[in-house]
Amino acid sequence: MKAPSFAYAKPRSLQEAFELIGRPGAKILAGGQSLIPSLNMRLSAPELLVDITGLPGLSEIVVDKGTVRIGALVTHARIERNADVRKHVPMLAAAAKHVAHPAIRNRGTLGGSLALADPAAEYPACAVALQATLVISGVKGERRVKAEGFFKGLFETDLKDGEILVAAEFPTGGKSVFLELTRRHGDYAIVGLAAHQDRFVFFNIGSAPVLVKGSSLTELKTSLARIEPPADLYHTSKTKLHLAGVLLERAWTSL
Ligand SMILES: Cc1cc2nc3c(=O)[nH]c(=O)nc-3n(C[C@H](O)[C@H](O)[C@H](O)COP(=O)(O)OP(=O)(O)OC[C@H]3O[C@@H](n4cnc5c(N)ncnc54)[C@H](O)[C@@H]3O)c2cc1C
Numbered sequence: 001m002k003a004p005s006f007a008y009a010k011p012r013s014l015q016e017a018f019e020l021i022g023r024p025g026a027k028i029l030a031g032g033q034s035l036i037p038s039l040n041m042r043l044s045a046p047e048l049l050v051d052i053t054g055l056p057g058l059s060e061i062v063v064d065k066g067t068v069r070i071g072a073l074v075t076h077a078r079i080e081r082n083a084d085v086r087k088h089v090p091m092l093a094a095a096a097k098h099v100a101h102p103a104i105r106n107r108g109t110l111g112g113s114l115a116l117a118d119p120a121a122e123y124p125a126c127a128v129a130l131q132a133t134l135v136i137s138g139v140k141g142e143r144r145v146k147a148e149g150f151f152k153g154l155f156e157t158d159l160k161d162g163e164i165l166v167a168a169e170f171p172t173g174g175k176s177v178f179l180e181l182t183r184r185h186g187d188y189a190i191v192g193l194a195a196h197q198d199r200f201v202f203f204n205i206g207s208a209p210v211l212v213k214g215s216s217l218t219e220l221k222t223s224l225a226r227i228e229p230p231a232d233l234y235h236t237s238k239t240k241l242h243l244a245g246v247l248l249e250r251a252w253t254s255l
Pocket residue numbers: 027028029030031032033034035036037072098099100101104107108109110111112113115116118120121122123159163164165166186187188189
């Protein structure tokens with residue numbers, strides 16, 4: 001199917017972007033790797049697509065005082081290959097390899113993935129595990145939100161109408177493990193786990209990233225057992241819970 005017709009604008013400054021996304025029926029377009037398929041499937045019909053890929057200052061990766069700040073427009077492919085990300089936030093580089101296929105990784109962006117908040121996506125779980133800070137800009141100025149409070153539910157975040165996610169800041173250091181199970185490499189995960197130090201964050205077992213708490217493997221297993229993952233077309237809730245337990249043991253052993 002083809003997308004319904006829409007108007008298109010490509011602002012060159014944040015101020016211009018805020019004016020455009022404030023219009024009724026406007027929607028932000030970044031890499032288009034989730035939005036365009038959803039338009040083609042007629043799941044949404046925005047009147048105006050505001051292409052933010054021409055905005056200055058949203059494509060940088062900067063290491064500064066114990067954090068790596070990654071602009072919202074940085075693509076999955078850059079995250080996968082960038083030397084600073086690989087050195088300072090290796091979990092994110094490891095996760096990027098699992099996001100879809102190279103063609104999608106070349107266009108899809110960190111900001112698009114975090115803003116979409118797909119429960120099966122890799123980065124939201126990494127952001128919660130790493131205690132990232134999300135930097136959000138709007139007409140009223142900039143605000144910063146901890147990842148743990150940003151993901152509210154199924155495809156739901158703390159972003160308000162008229163706001164743009166401009167960057168995410170990831171603290172450096174500490175040991176991480178990133179694991180996911182898929183039927184084929186590049187598929188969305190059946191179940192995944194982003195573990196950093198004592199933070200074990202699962203994805204695709206709930207409507208948002210699920211932080212499981214516990215100070216021993218037994219405690220973690222007990223907490224995990226209380227979760228009822230939604231079944232999908234191929235896997236029952238019980239299977240997903242079992243697979244999550246397998247990932248938990250693997251991560252615990254390697255941390
Ligand atoms: C076949 C296929 C397989 C895929 N597999 C995976 C996978 O395994 N794992 C995974 O995580 N993803 C997967 N994806 C999705 C992909 O990672 C997308 O790139 C990503 O979800 C969205 O990023 P984008 O830049 O393309 O955003 P877009 O598609 O342009 O936008 C997505 C949504 O976010 C909003 N948005 C975008 N940027 C911002 C911003 N800076 N501020 C505020 N709102 C914004 C848009 O308005 C839209 O609602 C897959 C996609 C396809 C087509």
